[in-house]
Amino acid sequence: MTYPDARYFGDGGESSGAFRPAGAAPDLLMGAADDDGVHRGTRVHYLGTGGSTNGAFGLYRWEMGPKPSGPSPHFHRTITESFYILSGTIRLYDGTGWKDTSAGDFLFVPEGGVHAFRNESGEPAAMLILFTPGAPREAYFEELAEIAASGRQLTDEEWTDLYRRHDQYMV
Numbered sequence: 556m557t558y559p560d561a562r563y564f565g566d567g568g569e570s571s572g573a574f575r576p577a578g579a580a581p582d583l584l585m586g587a588a589d590d591d592g593v594h595r596g597t598r599v600h601y602l603g604t605g606g607s608t609n610g611a612f613g614l615y616r617w618e619m620g621p622k623p624s625g626p627s628p629h630f631h632r633t634i635t636e637s638f639y640i641l642s643g644t645i646r647l648y649d650g651t652g653w654k655d656t657s658a659g660d661f662l663f664v665p666e667g668g669v670h671a672f673r674n675e676s677g678e679p680a681a682m683l684i685l686f687t688p689g690a691p692r693e694a695y696f697e698e699l700a701e702i703a704a705s706g707r708q709l710t711d712e713e714w715t716d717l718y719r720r721h722d723q724y725m726v
Contacts, residue, residue, distance in 0.1 A: 605689025643680025
């Protein structure tokens with residue numbers, strides 16, 4: 556393994572870091588608020604998108620509420636996906652079976668690797684999700700949130716099109 560080809564050719568470096576404080580509001584809320592107006596669904600923080608990292612990676616903090624949530628087993632053809640558990644209990648599917656994970660657990664999934672995640676604990680849980688290289692995953696997340704918020708029911712053909720456009724292949 557060697558270092559990749561240079562991507563910066565300046566002589567002295569630049570002040571170009573992007574800071575995001577821990578208390579920043581989520582970029583996306585998935586799921587509806589309860590009758591009392593409190594959002595207990597998933598809060599997604601766009602820590603570093605493919606657009607903001609020049610395509611290097613996409614990093615998202617995924618804070619799930621206590622209600623069961625998460626995708627069914629699937630794979631990606633163009634990106635890897637990694638999961639690092641921050642808090643709570645999250646079920647991760649690694650292609651061979653479901654594992655109950657907790658803070659500090661990590662799963663790397665290469666391109667083509669079947670995977671999924673679920674929060675079925677009845678308690679909040681949080682993790683980091685890392686995609687390499689950086690793909691525009693936030694567009695996919697936002698489409699899913701809009702579909703859920705509207706209550707719209709997609710046809711099988713519409714789901715197939717949505718997944719195809721976002722490198723999501725359900726198994």
